[in-house]
Amino acid sequence: MSESADSQKRLQRLPQYYRILKNFVQNGIFRCNSAQIAAHTAYSAVAVRRDLQPFAGCAKQGYGYHVKQLYTALGTYLGVRDQFRAVLVGHTAPLALLADHPLFSVHGIRLCGVCTTDDTTLPLPKTSADDLAQSIVRWDASLLILLSPLEKEQLKSAIDAGIVGVYSLCEEEEAVLDVCRAAAIPYRILHPMDALMALCCECKQAQVEQ
Amino acid sequence: MSESADSQKRLQRLPQYYRILKNFVQNGIFRCNSAQIAAHTAYSAVAVRRDLQPFAGCAKQGYGYHVKQLYTALGTYLGVRDQFRAVLVGHTAPLALLADHPLFSVHGIRLCGVCTTDDTTLPLPKTSADDLAQSIVRWDASLLILLSPLEKEQLKSAIDAGIVGVYSLCEEEEAVLDVCRAAAIPYRILHPMDALMALCCECKQAQVEQ
DNA sequence: TAGATTGTTAATCGATTAACAATC
């Protein structure tokens, strides 16, 4: 279980294994092999074994993985018991949806406030973009979850105020890229709708080929 | 602008260029170079040039790209004028949110129905999982957007009924993987929350290192 | 002609796969 230099791609696969193992635990399965895990993913059994190498303590040759041990070890490694405190930035409707996501009750993130101009009925303290940095200090927040973009300066102040990681679902990514890189803090920028457009393009090509 | 075998990674970057060019068009910028595009992304100018190679007709050496031409060509290639008809599957609240996303009014996807057990006020025809296949035929739908999982059999019937591409935000991915691979239709499975967990893990590691 | 920029080729890098060794 000793730490190894996780490449970002590998790290991205670990939460998926974690979810699969959680299902195994819930279904009373206490033992599994790499092929059984791989069956729930787009990866091969060899890839799973290599990814889980840092958790070799939970595996035995000729036997497979000890589900519960591995689940616990993965959870610890991923920090699901660390309760990172996060501020949501954006409009109320998407925020409410995200706030209801099981992740926030189960997987180690605690929402501590929202930053929005809307009226909100969310049971969370509220702030504005101008007061964001102060609120981050007051709430002791360490994560920023962006559904609406922030200006570079606002982002810089947020990081100065204690933000250590940024997660963004905004289309505009330049500010996050520039500021987070300069500050050398981890970030993730997702474009779910771009993936949908790429899918359409592939569907179109598939139709033409026929 | 001749078609080239787009790798999936490359294809995934095109919608992003498309959005950036849309901004250029809206801001009255009619000319740009690869470095200016790259500045809004996590990629290099060389990567941008190579990705845009199939659209060489919109570029001139020593000059750069003709923004409007490139925007139009990319849009055509991506199929934004093809108006794919899509069915949303899942619970009302997330569906309503997704249905409001600008993508569905602007970027070439037309929602034609929802599949949910909830009461819904969405101004769209409604069906149940059992009647999904029939509804797909009736609505002439070609895309499935999953916010809740379907059973393998339901998915198979949906594809038989005319679905040519599947987009999933569900945690369970085995059914989509198995059925879409077997049917050889394009699909995308996204796990936005896994990315958030991976981010937390990275933040944790960064803190330990200090 | 000089400067700017795309286009292209070769080199590098990293990730995945395949084969098999080690071990329970």
Place this chain on the structure above:
DNA sequence: TAGATTGTTAATCGATTAACAATC
């Protein structure tokens, strides 16, 4: 001992980068 399975190394593959050629 035999079978199952992880662990590991070498080979392959693909994507990215760097250098520079071509051209406007």
